[in-house]
Amino acid sequence: AQTVTQSQPEMSVQEAETVTLSCTYDTSESDYYLFWYKQPPSRQMILVIRQEAYKQQNATENRFSVNFQKAAKSFSLKISDSQLGDAAMYFCALTQEGGADGLTFGKGTHLIIQP
C-alpha cells in the first residue's frame, strides 16, 4: 500500500512572501507520479503541478515549483510571491504508473495568506 503524509495541517504566509509545503510518501513502485492539487473553498480540485518519478529535474509552473528528493521520498511545494488567491487547501497526491488505484492523497495543508 502506498501512503502520503502532509505534516503541516496549516501554514500562514505574508502576501508576496515565499512558503514551502511539505510532503513525504511511501511506495514500493519504481514508476509513479506525484501531484500537488489546490482546493479553494469552492471545493473543486485544481492541478497545480506534477512530477514524474523518473525525472530528476524538479518541475516548475510559474510561481510554483517542487523539490523532489526521490531517495528521501520527499516532494515539497514552493510558492513564490504568494498571492491572496493562493489561499486554499493543498493536497499532495501519488499515483502508480498503471493508475488503477487512482490517486492516494495526503490529509492536506490549509494555506492562509496574510495581506
Added chain:
Amino acid sequence: DTGVSQNPRHKITKRGQNVTFRCDPISEHNRLYWYRQTLGQGPEFLTYFQNEAQLEKSRLLSDRFSAERPKGSFSTLEIQRTEQGDSAMYLCASSLAPSSGYTFGSGTRLTVV
C-alpha cells in the same frame, strides 16, 4: 471542453433512501474515478473505470455502493439504504493517463439526515 461535470451539486436525503449521482467526464478521457471526501480529509479512492469496464474497487466501497459507466461515457454512483456515515463530498475525476494528471469535477455533497 466544459471539464468534468457532476450532478446534483447537493443532495439531502433521509436515512434508508437510495441516491444516485452522475458524472460526465471530459469526452476524450477513457479513465474515470470516484472518490469520497469527508471534512478535513483528503479524497479517498472508491472505484476506477477504463472505458466501460470497472477495473478496480476500494474495500471502502461496501455492497450498498454500485457504480456504472455504460458505453464508456458518463458514470453513475448509486448508494442504497443510505446511512449517516455516507454523508460526504463525492468527487469524480477523469484522465487520459496517470502522467497527464486528473481533472476533477465540483463534486456532489451528500447529507444523510
